[in-house]
Amino acid sequence: xxxxxxxxxxxxxxxxxxxxxxxxxxxxxxxxxxxxxxxxxxxxxxxxxxxxxxxxxxxxxxxxxxxxxxxxxxxxxxxxxxxxxxxxxxxxxxxxxxxxxxxxxxxxxxxxxxxxxxxxxxxxxxxxxxxxxxxxxxxxxxxxxxxxxxxxxxxxxxxxxxxxxxxxxxxxxxxxxxxxxxxxxxxxxxxxxxxxxxxxxxxxxxxxxxxxxxxxxxxxxxxxxxxxxxxxxxxxxxxxxxxxxxxxxxxxxxxxxxxxxxxxxxxxxxxxxxxxxxxxxxxxxxxxxxxxxxxxxxxxxxxxxxxxxxxxxxxxxxxxxxxxxxxxxxxxxxxxxxxxxxxxxxxxxxxxxxxxxxxxxxxxxxxxxxxxxxxxx
Amino acid sequence: xxxxxxxxxxxxxxxxxxxxxxxxxxxxxxxxxxxxxxxxxxxxxxxxxxxxxxxxxxxxxxxxxxxxxxxxxxxxxxxxxxxxxxxxxxxxxxxxxxxxxxxxxxxxxxxxxxxxxxxxxxxxxxxxxxxxxxxxxxxxxxxxxxxxxxxxxxxxxxxxxxxxxxxxxxxxxxxxxxxxxxxxxxxxxxxxxxxxxxxxxxxxxxxxxxxxxxxxxxxxxxxxxxxxxxxxxxxxxxxxxxxxxxxxxxxxxxxxxxxxxxxxxxxxxxxxxxxxxxxxxxxxxxxxxxxxxxxxxxxxxxxxxxxxxxxxxxxxxxxxxxxxxxxxxxxxxxxxxxxxxxxxxxxxxxxxxxxxxxxxxxxxxxxxxxxxxxxxxxxxxxxxxxxxxxxxxxxxxxxxxxxxxxxxxxxxxxxxxxxxxxxxxxxxxxxxxxxxxxxxxxxxxxxxxxxxxxxxxxxxxxxxxxxxxxxxxxxxxxxxxxxxxxxxxxxxxxxxxxxxxxxxxxxxxxxxxxxxxxxxxxxxxxxxxxxxxxxx
Numbered sequence: 075x076x077x078x079x080x081x082x083x084x085x086x087x088x089x090x091x092x093x094x095x096x097x098x099x100x101x102x103x104x105x106x107x108x109x110x111x112x113x114x115x116x117x118x119x120x121x122x123x124x125x126x127x128x129x130x131x132x133x134x135x136x137x138x139x140x141x142x143x144x145x146x147x148x149x150x151x152x153x154x155x156x157x158x159x160x161x162x163x164x165x166x167x168x169x170x171x172x173x174x175x176x177x178x179x180x181x182x183x184x185x186x187x188x189x190x191x192x193x194x195x196x197x198x199x200x201x202x203x204x205x206x207x208x209x210x211x212x213x214x215x216x217x218x219x220x221x222x223x224x225x226x227x228x229x230x231x232x233x234x235x236x237x238x239x240x241x242x243x244x245x246x247x248x249x250x251x252x253x254x255x256x257x258x259x260x261x262x263x264x265x266x267x268x269x270x271x272x273x274x275x276x277x278x279x280x281x282x283x284x285x286x287x288x289x290x291x292x293x294x295x296x297x298x299x300x301x302x303x304x305x306x307x308x309x310x311x312x313x314x315x316x317x318x319x320x321x322x323x324x325x326x327x328x329x330x331x332x333x334x335x336x337x338x339x340x341x342x343x344x345x346x347x348x349x350x351x352x353x354x355x356x357x358x359x360x361x362x363x364x365x366x367x368x369x370x371x372x373x374x375x376x377x378x379x380x381x382x383x384x385x386x387x388x389x390x391x392x393x394x395x396x397x398x399x400x401x402x403x404x405x406x407x408x409x410x411x412x413x414x415x416x417x418x419x420x421x422x423x424x425x426x427x428x429x430x431x432x433x434x435x436x437x438x439x440x441x442x443x444x445x446x447x448x449x450x451x
Numbered sequence: 452x453x454x455x456x457x458x459x460x461x462x463x464x465x466x467x468x469x470x471x472x473x474x475x476x477x478x479x480x481x482x483x484x485x486x487x488x489x490x491x492x493x494x495x496x497x498x499x500x501x502x503x504x505x506x507x508x509x510x511x512x513x514x515x516x517x518x519x520x521x522x523x524x525x526x527x528x529x530x531x532x533x534x535x536x537x538x539x540x541x542x543x544x545x546x547x548x549x550x551x552x553x554x555x556x557x558x559x560x561x562x563x564x565x566x567x568x569x570x571x572x573x574x575x576x577x578x579x580x581x582x583x584x585x586x587x588x589x590x591x592x593x594x595x596x597x598x599x600x601x602x603x604x605x606x607x608x609x610x611x612x613x614x615x616x617x618x619x620x621x622x623x624x625x626x627x628x629x630x631x632x633x634x635x636x637x638x639x640x641x642x643x644x645x646x647x648x649x650x651x652x653x654x655x656x657x658x659x660x661x662x663x664x665x666x667x668x669x670x671x672x673x674x675x676x677x678x679x680x681x682x683x684x685x686x687x688x689x690x691x692x693x694x695x696x697x698x699x700x701x702x703x704x705x706x707x708x709x710x711x712x713x714x715x716x717x718x719x720x721x722x723x724x725x726x727x728x729x730x731x732x733x734x735x736x737x738x739x740x741x742x743x744x745x746x747x748x749x750x751x752x753x754x755x756x757x758x759x760x761x762x763x764x765x766x767x768x769x770x771x772x773x774x775x776x777x778x779x780x781x782x783x784x785x786x787x788x789x790x791x792x793x794x795x796x797x798x799x800x801x802x803x804x805x806x807x808x809x810x811x812x813x814x815x816x817x818x819x820x821x822x823x824x825x826x827x828x829x830x831x832x833x834x835x836x837x838x839x840x841x842x843x844x845x846x847x848x849x850x851x852x853x854x855x856x857x858x859x860x861x862x863x864x865x866x867x868x869x870x871x872x873x874x875x876x877x878x879x880x881x882x883x884x885x886x887x888x889x890x891x892x893x894x895x896x897x898x899x900x901x902x903x904x905x906x907x908x909x910x911x912x913x914x915x916x917x918x919x920x921x922x923x924x925x926x927x928x929x930x931x932x933x934x935x936x937x938x939x940x941x942x943x944x945x946x947x948x949x950x951x952x953x954x955x956x957x958x959x960x961x962x963x964x965x966x967x968x969x970x971x972x973x974x975x976x977x978x979x980x981x982x983x984x985x986x987x
Contacts, residue, residue, distance in 0.1 A: 297842065301842045301843055301845070302841060302842055302843055303832050303833050303837075303838065303843055306825065306832050306843060307832070309818070309820075309821070310818050310821070310829065313818045313819075313820040313821070314814070314817075314818045314819065314820070316814050316815050317814065317815050317816065317817060317818050317829065318818070319774055319797065320772070320774060320797060320807070320809055320815040320816065320829075320830065321797065321829040321830040321832070322796065322797040322798030322799075322801060322830055322833075323798075324796070
């Protein structure tokens with residue numbers, strides 16, 4: 075029943091061609107659906123592409139979404155390298171945002187922005203990490219499965235936020251559960267403002283300087299995983315725990331450290347949303363980013379560079395999808411979610427579906443050339 | 452030592468009037484640039500036991516995987532019972548009457564023997580009929596071949612020898628008339644291996660054709676009728692077993708002469724390096740796996756622990772290396788005393804100058820997904836020499852790994868290759884290199900040559916003796932009696948968690964040791980040792 079591929083696929087096919095193929099399949103299926111409801115799929119693709127990348131406002135939104143996906147994608151990836159599946163990015167992002175909100179509600183006028191900025195990075199990370207710490211502890215020391223506990227903690231986070239927003243943090247005298255707006259001086263600069271410093275004018279979008287922090291986190295996480303002894307231990311625990319123990323690594327401590335980093339990264343979504351975009355605490359600002367992060371990490375093969383690309387793709391889908399719903403009357407918001415779902419399905423859940431076919435084709439093609447063209451990618 | 456032909460007197464040639472059970476012609480198979488099989492032809496007569504020997508990586512397993520449909524050959528033809536067949540997957544193989552017993556068992560732990568046997572071969576929507584049919588068939592197989600296994604026992608509760616029988620039963624249940632066994636004795640005790648060979652003999656008497664892949668020449672000599680030698684993907688020789696001998700086969704396998712015994716001087720023991728006193732380790736059920744064990748290892752000597760696998764050797768090794776905690780007693784490495792209240796961890800043990808070559812190299816000794824250079828520092832990865840500031844310094848580590856590979860003859864000597872892609876012998880040499888490189892005061896070694904080819908065995912043994920001669924204290928745990936007798940200066944025999952005897956290495960003989968391992972001796976030495984243990 076098992077027929078192993080005769081030749082291993084070169085890297086450029088594995089990490090390049092296969093994901094692209096998955097997206098193409100997803101788009102083909104989406105196109106079919108769009109065709110069935112009576113719109114032109116080719117038009118739809120053009121609208122999506124233009125909406126996401128065709129003009130400065132679209133690009134701004136795309137990159138803003140990308141920023142969040144990078145954080146949650148990295149969060150899933152680091153846990154994955156430790157052999158854990160952190161599904162709690164949603165809750166950790168939520169609580170990370172709570173941390174930023176509380177910090178700014180108290181200190182927004184008391185401290186200058188250049189102190190608030192590192193402080194809020196720290197606080198959002200610490201709140202997210204703290205929220206991941208409990209499931210991590212339960213996994214490491216009590217053996218409770220982290221998939222179950224992190225999912226549950228998403229619900230607890232959600233309930234906690236509603237309680238806090240409705241009962242304590244709501245701005246007095248209004249119906250919608252939102253806090254007061256933080257003082258202007260505590261806002262992270264939007265990219266439009268940054269460009270304005272250099273005399274360039276671009277459309278105002280939610281994209282703010284958190285995107286740089288996200289890119290920095292990619293590099294830092296790459297270095298941590300592949301270039302430090304702690305990352306070495308993390309991967310050892312993830313790939314072969316008994317060997318890690320033999321090598322003097324304490325798996326419990328390693329799980330704790332990895333999950334704290336994971337939760338912290340997810341918490342940075344709160345930084346982007348609360349300090350960068352909304353400038354006040356509100357409900358559901360994190361909605362969907364945590365879960366999409368799983369697909370992002372899967373698609374990016376848990377490698378920070380891959381996660382950047384996958385995040386960009388999902389940013390395009392989010393933003394292009396919104397444009398699509400706006401431009402094509404028959405395509406509703408729900409339709410767009412369906413398309414996003416198909417991409418997640420084909421590139422996440424069915425990520426390896428096309429591998430046997432690709433492998434077959436590759437073997438036929440490579441059979442002609444005895445020396446396979448080794449990918450340098 | 453068993454004889455396959457027992458008293459039935461089946462002639463080695465098999466029944467020549469039948470077409471050959473298996474005939475492979477010109478089989479070639481390449482993986483990328485590696486030519487695993489090159490124009491291999493082989494003919495296996497029906498009703499014989501046919502051995503295929505060769506070093507690890509010689510292409511034996513690839514050849515059999517082609518026969519069993521795991522791989523498709525690039526070129527060549529397969530004939531079963533004289534008919535040309537296309538084997539594209541294992542279903543085709545089963546349909547052609549081929550059954551395979553893998554080196555690593557493919558059983559569901561939580562299923563009973565019966566369920567495992569019928570798994571995948573059930574018929575109908577309801578299990579009941581299949582269960583009844585399977586039970587009847589199992590009884591028949593048991594009668595016919597003398598293959599007894601309790602059909603209602605859970606797989607997880609059976610010892611390995613029995614599990615292997617379940618694998619054989621699985622193949623027979625599917626109507627196999629040709630049985631391929633891939634390194635079947637790798638996981639067995641000598642007794643279990645002997646039982647296996649008795650079973651194979653019975654199968655042969657019933658007309659089953661058996662292909663035995665192994666690198667243990669004694670097994671080939673004991674049970675096979677014909678033997679085929681593979682080297683570097685090619686079939687280099689065919690012999691009738693009764694007309695050849697171990698030495699010739701060994702030469703053919705490695706392509707040069709092999710020294711049967713390693714040259715070593717007498718030991719020159721010095722100060723005591725490792726003291727174990729009244730050591731007891733219990734499992735999670737509270738059963739003492741290591742039971743009140745006491746012994747010492749001095750610098751400049753190799754102490755061997757012989758015993759049938761599963762008598763507490765693994766637990767002893769894990770306790771000594773700090774992986775598991777001790778429940779009673781004391782271990783002393785030089786000036787650090789380890790007791791239940793003063794436990795130790797593997798990192799600290801390593802810092803005390805104790806190196807450990809674990810029994811299971813792939814599970815404990817390395818991370819197979821890591822590159823070789825990463826596996827080459829496992830356990831020493833915190834060493835400052837490998838760091839540059841906060842970061843690991845790949846250039847330094849790779850250079851270190853390349854140097855280890857060079858000195859310990861690890862092939863291919865490329866640090867970037869994934870650890871999993873090295874052969875067993877080369878993985879073991881890399882681990883040994885990592886552990887010996889720092890001139891440890893004490894070296895704990897478990898099964899140093901399990902699944903390792905002959906050329907590498909010689910090399911590994913040499914390294915252990917050299918370490919001893921440089922003043923290292925070596926504790927060798929092995930289920931290979933020959934290995935313990937070759938290397939050890941003193942031999943301790945372990946049985947049911949206790950040390951039941953001590954013999955000087957040069958006075959040991961296989962028979963006496965075998966009896967001691969089965970605890971069937973009543974000699975003064977033995978009672979002495981027991982009193983020692985009890986008084987500690």
